[in-house]
Amino acid sequence: MPRAWSRRSVLVALGVASATALTGCGVRLEDHPGSLPFAPERKPAPDERTLLAALADTRSLEQAAAAAGAAAGPWPARLAPAHHQQAAVLEQVLRQAGVPVPAAAPTTGGPSGTGSPTTSTTAAGQARAGLAAQELVAVQTPALITLAGVGAEHVALLAALAAHHGAAATLLGGSAQWPEPSAPTGSPAARLLAATRSAAYGFEVAQAQGDHATAALAAVTLARLRHRETELVTLAGDAATPPALGYQLPFPVTTPTSARRLARGLVAGLLSAKAAELRGAAGNEQALTGLVRWLAETAVLGTRWGSPLPAFPGLSAP
Known part of the structure; x- marks a missing residue:
């Protein structure tokens, strides 16, 4: 009488047969897929x-x-x-x-806020x-x-x-x-020099039109810009050009509010001018x-x- 095959026996037999067939074709199941001849590696x-x-x-x-x-x-x-x-x-x-792109790690919670005030302050x-x-x-x-x-x-x-x-x-x-700073030099430094001088003029206006706090901050900002101007003159060398005779403001500045608005715009302009030189560097x-x-x-x-x-x-x- 023929032997009755259970469902489990059939599955085991099929698994063994599949493994044997793959081995006979020269493919090992434990090989990493990246090593297969038909799976090209991704170029970085x-x-x-x-x-x-x-x-x-x-x-x-x-x-x-x-x-x-x-x-x-x-x-x-x-x-x-x-x-x-x-x-x-x-x-x-x-x-x-x-x-x-690898998955991000789960976000961890913040401090629990427990403990003494001294401990919390120290931990913070x-x-x-x-x-x-x-x-x-x-x-x-x-x-x-x-x-x-x-x-x-x-x-x-x-x-x-x-x-x-x-x-x-x-x-x-x-x-x-x-x-x-020892670089950038030449033309990139000259372009930054022009942007710095233009911003300095704007901060002079902000200082003149601002309230006490605005004028004080503008004075500190101007001191830094003048120092940067001196650095850039040296770095630009022969590419440096004389200061412009005048600069145009983006809008009328006649109040402390407009003075601070101008200052924020001037800083944004300086950031853009510096970032514009990154690719060339x-x-x-x-x-x-x-x-x-x-x-x-x-x-x-x-x-x-x-x-x-x-x-x-x-x-x-x-």
Whole structure:
């Protein structure tokens, strides 16, 4: 009498037969699909590794900022949404390049707020200092060397991102150790010199038309711009041109309100002028370092005038 096959026996037999057939064809089941001759490997996209590292860092900063809590001051709460926006932009850039985007880690909750006031204050200070230290990594020498290896297609995006992190660190109480600017030089420095002189004229008007607080802040801003002008004259060299005989304001400035509005617009213009030089500085570590520094410092200046810290200073909808 023929042997009766159970359903389980049939499935086992089919599995063994399939494995035998595949082995006979020279294909091993335990082989990784990427090693199969008919599964071509994906070619890495330009700057893929650096973009993925920037995404991981930005996600980590978002979590750290969100976890710092209100006791750490106002800036962590402002930085968390900016880091979220940065991560979204980086994800979009990677996807457009055909790069698989790793999933973000689950968001951790913020501080519970329990414990004594002294403990909570200490923890908040430590969280703020820790976040500042994380932000500073983007403008330290190893990161700036990596930035100099980024191609022209992505250098403006990643340099503006680094400038944001440097500005954020300053606003959190950190301090970046910048080298003395030695670049950009020549025509790029001359263009920045012209933009700086134009902004300085505008701040002179803001100082004259503003109230006491506005005039005081304009005076501080002017001192910084005059110092920057001196630096740029040296860096521009023979490409430097004499100051213009006059500059046109974008609108009449006759009140303290219009003076502050002008000041915010002038800072935005300076950010755009600096960011416009980033692509041409690709591959030049000294020039990129100088531009990232000036972008970061100008972005901090903008917050003093009431502007938000841009996620990508100087860039519009990257």
